[in-house]
Amino acid sequence: MLELLSPLSGGLNLGLVALSALTSALSAAAGIGGGTLLIIVMAQVMPATALIPVHGMVQLGSNGGRAVMTRRHIRMPVIAAFLPGVVVGALVAAWLLVRLPPGVLELCIAAFVLYSCWGPGLPQRAVGRTGTVIAGAVTTLLSSLVGASGPLVASFIKQGIAERLPRVATFATCMTLQHLTKAFVFGFAGFVFRDWLWLILAMVAAGVVGTWAGLRLLHRVTDHRFDVLFKWTLTLLALRLIWLGGERLLGT
Template identity: 55%
Template sequence: MEWLLPEQLSLLASTLLILAAAATSAITASIGVGGGILLLAIMAIVMPPAAVIPVHGMVQLGSNLNRVIMTLHHVDWRLLAAFAPGAVIGAWLASLFLVQLPTSTLQLTIAGFIIFLCWGPKIPPMGLGRAGTFVAASITTFISMFAGATGPLVAAFVKQQHEGDRFRTVANFAACMSLQHLPKAAVFGAAGFVFKDWLGLMLLMILSGALGTWAGLHLLRRISNRHFTIIFNWLLTLLAIQLIWQALG
């Protein structure tokens, strides 16, 4: 197993991460959000700090692509056409920074926007159009390079785009996150992170995540749009409260 799993982790730790990838993918596929941050928290416990965000980004890329493939006919391609260039710009801007931005400030900012998007007034049509989507993609991708926890913020924005339709929300959140995680490979690779040391573990986590996604989408079919929206909003709010707690702790 040495050729497949990273030498920095024990077999038990690697197995835990593979199982966690499946469970957290099922969570995100069935209730829309939450799995990515939960997986990030688990990875932060057992992995070297320098590897957490790069490996998490690649595993989430694979997990989100799996979800896009399984919900392809619900994807809003006009939304993605505006989101993609914003994600590239945000990643490029982040690559220019050589210092770590204050984590607590980023966490409080993300939490504030999540709560506003869930419970505040609906974003005007202009803010949900191409320009607003481009700006949202740029900002959230930029922040994700430093905090790695912008999934709920993107989810809250996508919810405003497709409120009331659980499958469109899940599909387009996955598509946007795929675009956001994609530039990370180039940015972290250019910064010197050696992905090949973690390739076997990443592939196994992506494969187990595909099984979790399949199971989660089957559960999603049994939830009504109304109940999905209620669960989605409250789960995002709890994640925002967690970010505030971490920032102030």
Template identity: 40%
Template sequence: MALALIALSFITSLITATFSLGGGTLMVAVLALVFPPAVVVPLHGAIQLGSNAGRALVQRAHVQWGFVLWISLGAVIGTVVGGQFATLLPETLFQIAIGGFVLATTWLPQPKIVGKSPIAQFVGGAVISAVSMVVGATGPLVAIFIKGLADRRQLVATHAMSMTLQNILKIAVFVALGFAFAAMIATGFLGTAIGSRLLVKVPESAFRWGFKIVLTLVALDILREAVF
């Protein structure tokens, strides 16, 4: 199981580095099938730290620090507030929240938000970080605030840096890691390094549909387990 999860960290990091989104959502969906819901969110944050930090490091020249600053300042407040709710939710509600979030971010149209305002970025960072303490993978929500960036490398790099800081805050609120988790962080960085090279080379259409189907099946199984 540990080896399978280490491989999963590599694959999801490669996906995220290539397409900017998706790997974190797949990671949290699979973790929810293996671990108790209360463990999924802090574990997911720890693993994604390796992936996002690696992506931010590889693409560091393209980071737009203005976006990162305001989203991260809001994240400080949101992480603390969201952590209070994360410790109170029953296990069944945890599973429903994770499964429902995966389905919603996979299939529903994303809201149109003007992300250039520092106030909007600050409030968005707070809300998204609070949500991330319950459902884990909020990369698609962070992307809403930076999708106006014209250069895809800037989008990937800025998204990675914002998520890295969010993961650090999340880990600070939750708990320490074991050896297997450290290995998952390392393979997450390796997957990111390779995926970044594929960023402008891999066609998206067929992959996007297959990826949505996989996420849908995993989310439905999470919901089935929670209900039955």
């Protein structure tokens, strides 16, 4: 039965479904991290051509579920400014043929994340309406190229929203919008989602369960502890991206 979920083996399908629940719980509790961890593991077992579109659809379900569950805390002015940038970034990604050398994008994302965590705060205009539109466009483009722009979006959200629940809710909504565009981008590129549909649905369902569990933990964490956990999670992910980016840039 498990073999019918995708072209992968039954054991791998089961492992990915379980990992979807775990990483969704991580994202709900820590605010970030699950999507990046998921794509790193998926990259070890999936064909490169399927990796980003399948991951994007799974994350669409996971972030969409989290956005619905925390909808009362979404900062709509941020979303209203972020959405136009998402549209622009998706349109550029749909026709972009020239890419930066492998590894450069990962290193750029890691540098921005580390700066946002440990450097001086961004100027207020950077988190204003214009800055939010630009962030939406750039991160959506990166999301289609490298798969996981979550750390970059989370870094931006962190600058403008201090409270943990609005931060998680707004981040989830921004990521939902980004991953929604991947259906258009990769459908335009000719990817056949049908071959992976059952695995995507199973991972989305598991992700909803993981999100529910993670949100229960989130309510038990103080703002200070959440901020520390959030910052260190971003930092560890950035260090991982530096490692991956360096390997790809050097061709090792």
